[in-house]
Amino acid sequence: MTGQITRETAGGEETEHWPAVTAVVPTRDRPELVTRAVRSVLAQDYPGEIECIVVFDQSDPHEIAVPESAGRSLRVLSNERTPGLAGARNSGIIAASGEIIGHCDDDDEWLPGKLRSQLELWRTVPDAPVVATGLVVRGENGDHPRPAPARASFADFLGSRIMEIHSSNLLVRRADLLDRIGLVDEQLPNSFGEDYEWLLRAARYGDVHCVREPYAVINWNRPSFYEGRWLAMVAGLSYILDRYPEFASAPRGRARIEGQIAFAAAALGNRADAVRWAWRALRHDPRQLRALAALAVAARLVSPARLVRIVQSKGRGL
Structure with a gap:
């Protein structure tokens, strides 16, 4: 099977072949952050070749100053597909030369040892469609390590977003x-x-296997393009619910998404929609906290920004 560490015999000696990896880094108007992300990719202590492709989405490409080294390359290109994160990721995937594709968002970082540990795990589970790791959520009040589960199935992803993956x-x-x-x-x-929808699709072909230790830093101590984009949340999550009828057999997972939609609607001031989605969520899971939070915001008992800050201070997402 391609994309694995293989052993080759040359001149009577056995050597290991490590597959080439392409890291796709989508970016938009964040020059300092993307430079940090690229450095973390190219600094990996990985025996195989690493190609880093930076895809500029809705912004002008620029050179990225990083040190050159053997077996490491950097390319810069523009997103010529659908504007947005999905099109930018796909632009990089299509242009990639590596057998293995990884992603690093421009505001995140790879930690040393990430690629080596993942490929070593993959050698033991060659049929896994995806291999992930744990992560560290870095917020204003410090780091929050999040070890990943050893494996996650399609049913697991229906029940939970599994933020560690x-x-x-x-x-x-x-x-x-x-x-x-x-x-x-x-x-x-x-x-x-887009990453959650893709994981649901991928997990239909087999469990996602994980190196449990954190090998990526997810930075929340910076402005996010999605922060406050409640309309995007309503539209995107509604699309995912419609696309995966299997949520009907996972009421707690469905309630989680319905609660998120309710909260976003409440943050937009759409009280009727917020209440409607919140009650849907509570019917599927009476303990769904996002739905209760949505009702509190709709009743103007608390601001959505305050609740988001409280949740993120604990290294969690809405």
Whole structure:
């Protein structure tokens, strides 16, 4: 099977072949952050070749100053596909030369040892469609380590977003992205939840296996393009619910998404929609806290910004 560490015999000696990896880094108007992300990718202590492709989305490309070294290369290109994160990711995937594709968002970082540990795990589970790692959420009040589960199934992803399995710590074979699993969905409104939708698709082909230790830093101590974009949340999550009828058999997972939609509607001031979605969520899971939070925001008992700050201070997402 391609995309694995293999052993080759040359001149009577056995050597290991480590597959080439392409890291796709989508970016938009964040020059300092993207430079940090690229450095973390190219500094990996990985025996194989690493190609880093930076895709500029809705912004002008510029050179990125990083030190050159053997077996490491950097390319810069523009997103020529659908504007947004999904199109930018796909632009990089299509242009990639590596057998293995990884992503690193421009505001995140890879920690030393990430690629080596993932490929070593993959050698033991060669049929896994995706290999991930744990992560560290870095917020204003410090770091929050989040070890990943050893494995996660399609049913697990229906029940939970599993925040520890993140776009910035995934590895997948390029051949699978171009064939059975498919590219990132560019029809998803505003690309909101594009990594979750793709993981649901990928997990239909087998469990996601993880190196449990954190090997990626997810930075929340910076402005996010999605911060406050409640309309994007409503449209993106509604799309995912419609696309996956299997949520009907996972009431707690469905309630989680309905609660998120309710909260976003409440943050927009759409009280009727917020109440409607909140009661849907509570019917599926009476303990769904997002739905209760949405009702509190709709009743103007608390501001959505305050609740988001409280949740993120604990290294959690809404």
